[in-house]
Amino acid sequence: MHELGITKNIVAIVSENAGGAPVRKVIVEIGKLSAIMPDAISFCFDVCCKGTLLEGATLEIIEIPGLGKCCQCGTKISLEQPFGICDNCGSAEITIIQGEELKIKSMEVDDLCA
Ligand SMILES: [Zn+2]
Incomplete structure (x- = not known):
């Protein structure tokens, strides 16, 4: 289950940037084409946060829809998988322009100081 490793990374990066202060909330963007299951990340999050600055923090996940662009005619296509065929010209040469991201x-x- 590679989501556990990903979640550990998220927790490590957030901890590093928190400057020693307790973290209340983390918002993560996950692209639909990234093959990462948001549910699995949520599930791992509480476990990974135990004993860190993130303990008790809320995780919010924003799913980014997949979007590709045809290399032949430039038509933009919404994608459910990291590949596809152009609706306009039938080309299979698609460049993915959105949906593979994983970022905090x-x-x-x-x-x-309050
Ligand atoms: Zn096309």
Whole structure:
């Protein structure tokens, strides 16, 4: 289950950037073509957060839809898999322009100065 490793990475990166403050919320963007299951990430998140600055933090996942562009005619095509055929000219030469991302969009940290 590679989502566990991915979740550990997310927790490690957020911890590093939190500057020692407790983390309240993490927002992650996951592309639909990335083959990562958001449910599995959510499931692993609580486990991975135990004993870290992220313990008790909320995880919000934003799913980014897949989008490709035809190399022949430039038509944009929405994709459910990381490949496809152009609706306009039938070409299978598709460049993926969106949907493969996995990134930490933002995080909310408790303000220690308050
Ligand atoms: Zn085309």
